[in-house]
Amino acid sequence: MPCENYREALTEAAATDSAPSRELRSHLAACASCRAAFADEQRLFAAIDTGLRASANTDVPPTFLPHVRASLEKVSDSQRRWTPFLIFAAASATIVLMLFIATRPRHAMSDTQARQILSASPREKPETSARSEASGTRAIAASSHSYRAEPLRNPPPANSGSSSQFEVLVPPEEREALARFISLQPERTEVVIAVVTPARDDKDMLLNVKPLEIAELAVTPLEALASEVPDGEEEKQ
Amino acid sequence: MQELVLIQPGRTAENEFAQEAAAAALRREFEERLAECGPLAYRVARGVLRNIADAEDVAQEALLRAYRRFERLRDRTRFRAWLVRIAFRLAIDRVRSSKRRGVRETLWSQRAPRPSTEDVAATSEFQEHLDRAMDELPEKHRLVLLLAAMQGHTLEEVAAMLALPMGTVKSRLFFARKQLAEKLRCHAKTIEKR
Numbered sequence: 038m039p040c041e042n043y044r045e046a047l048t049e050a051a052a053t054d055s056a057p058s059r060e061l062r063s064h065l066a067a068c069a070s071c072r073a074a075f076a077d078e079q080r081l082f083a084a085i086d087t088g089l090r091a092s093a094n095t096d097v098p099p100t101f102l103p104h105v106r107a108s109l110e111k112v113s114d115s116q117r118r119w120t121p122f123l124i125f126a127a128a129s130a131t132i133v134l135m136l137f138i139a140t141r142p143r144h145a146m147s148d149t150q151a152r153q154i155l156s157a158s159p160r161e162k163p164e165t166s167a168r169s170e171a172s173g174t175r176a177i178a179a180s181s182h183s184y185r186a187e188p189l190r191n192p193p194p195a196n197s198g199s200s201s202q203f204e205v206l207v208p209p210e211e212r213e214a215l216a217r218f219i220s221l222q223p224e225r226t227e228v229v230i231a232v233v234t235p236a237r238d239d240k241d242m243l244l245n246v247k248p249l250e251i252a253e254l255a256v257t258p259l260e261a262l263a264s265e266v267p268d269g270e271e272e273k274q
Numbered sequence: 275m276q277e278l279v280l281i282q283p284g285r286t287a288e289n290e291f292a293q294e295a296a297a298a299a300l301r302r303e304f305e306e307r308l309a310e311c312g313p314l315a316y317r318v319a320r321g322v323l324r325n326i327a328d329a330e331d332v333a334q335e336a337l338l339r340a341y342r343r344f345e346r347l348r349d350r351t352r353f354r355a356w357l358v359r360i361a362f363r364l365a366i367d368r369v370r371s372s373k374r375r376g377v378r379e380t381l382w383s384q385r386a387p388r389p390s391t392e393d394v395a396a397t398s399e400f401q402e403h404l405d406r407a408m409d410e411l412p413e414k415h416r417l418v419l420l421l422a423a424m425q426g427h428t429l430e431e432v433a434a435m436l437a438l439p440m441g442t443v444k445s446r447l448f449f450a451r452k453q454l455a456e457k458l459r460c461h462a463k464t465i466e467k468r
Contacts, residue, residue, distance in 0.1 A: 052451050078455070081462050085454050086423070088404040093423035095320050097313040101330055105312060105337050106305070112338060113301065 040064075040071050047071065051078035304344050311354050312337060314424070315361040321420040322365035324405055332368050336361035355435040362417050369409075400461060407457040415450035422447055 043064050050057040057065065057075075065072050207215050222228045315336050320329035340357050347356065408416060421432045422443075433443045 048452070048455070052448060052455065077462060081455055081458060082451065084400060084462075085404060085451060085458065088401050089408075089419060089423035090425075091401065092324065092405070092408075093317060093321050093420050094425050095317060095326075097316045098326065098330060101316055101333070102308065102312050104330070105308060105334050108334060108338055109301070109304070109308075109341055112341060113297075 040068055043068075043071055044074075047075050048078055051075065051082050054082070300345060303350075304341055307353050308337060311357050314354065315357050317424060318358055318361040318417075318420060319365040321423075322362065322416070323368060328368060328372075329365070332364045333361055336364050339364075355437065358417075358421070358435055362413075362420075366413060400458075403458055403461040404454070407454050410457065411450055411453060415446050415453070418443055418446040419450045419454075 043061055046058065046061050050061065056062075065075060219229050312333070316329055316333040319332040319336070320326070323329045323332065336357060339360055340353070344353075347353065408419070411419070417436070418432060421427055421435060422429060427435075429440065429443055429447070433440045436443070438446075
């Protein structure tokens with residue numbers, strides 16, 4: 038086998054610092070140039086290891102640890118000094134936040150309430166507006182999508198204002214916008230009710246179809262018809 | 275006569291004492307680890323930066339960072355590995371920023387910063403080539419090489435430190451050494467000069 042075929046095995050044996058395989062050993066015994074190449078490789082890897090060890094095991098300067106300890110002392114001091122200020126700042130921020138929440142003007146319907154209404158039923162039924170109109174459903178014309186409000190089981194009266202019983206189907210990306218719109222109607226509850234009022238959903242109801250009533254037919258021969266010429270016509274003839 | 279003691283609201287003397295005792299215990303524990311792992315952080319930084327002043331600076335920063343977050347470290351037995359990673363990352367960042375700065379300064383003054391006398395003394399021609407070849411290695415290979423070359427580190431310890439399987443450490447080490455050999459083969463003649 039030519040020497041080139043042993044190059045890889047030779048490098049690998051030198052890199053792993055392991056004994057060459059029997060085949061490689063027998064080739065090395067016979068080939069002086071490969072023996073020299075193997076020795077070079079071993080020397081190269083030994084030099085690499087020596088260099089690596091030299092740079093990895095440098096002496097630590099004697100001033101290093103005392104410097105670090107001094108820095109730690111400074112950090113501890115500054116932490117001790119800043120801790121009361123940080124506590125004070127956090128407490129102040131909390132008080133300000135609580136005051137803000139307490140003094141905030143209240144709406145008739147808060148954002149969260151509106152969201153609760155909307156997120157009560159995430160079921161989505163995209164429908165075309167034509168179908169909504171055909172089935173008598175009132176659609177909210179806020180976008181190209183149709184929003185349909187329908188009762189869960191027993192629809193409450195439209196003016197009852199208990200909107201929590203409604204199921205509002207809104208696409209998820211527009212739910213927040215609708216919630217905001219509803220929350221911005223503090224005084225005009227009738228608008229909110231109109232938005233979430235269930236439309237009469239009688240499209241699924243069974244139709245009452247009366248059967249057609251067809252009168253019985255009387256079959257008479259043609260001759261008889263001819264003889265039954267009206268009296269007036271006879272007179273004309 | 276009745277004696278009155280003024281106490282800060284929401285804070286009792288016992289609370290304050292307990293907090294201070296806990297902080298002191300934490301500090302003591304960290305100091306123990308500092309003596310054990312401080313040199314390791316320095317050597318990792320030195321292995322990447324190859325400059326005494328920069329290595330000291332980076333290792334100190336790594337130790338301070340570790341101290342600030344020491345309380346949050348759940349598994350204290352992982353401190354060594356944690357510190358090594360912090361030091362290595364900071365050292366790599368330092369190299370990158372100094373490279374950028376170096377480019378700017380070279381463009382400005384057309385003169386590269388001169389290495390210190392100590393640094394010159396510590397390097398030979400082959401060592402310089404080796405350092406340059408090390409810089410070109412992937413970071414993961416470089417860290418494994420550095421840790422494996424440190425005295426007293428077995429491959430098992432390196433694997434545990436880096437939270438890697440033993441096989442991964444071995445293969446990274448093998449490929450890193452092979453890459454170095456490929457880069458340094460043309461400089462093999464300089465070995466004799468050492």
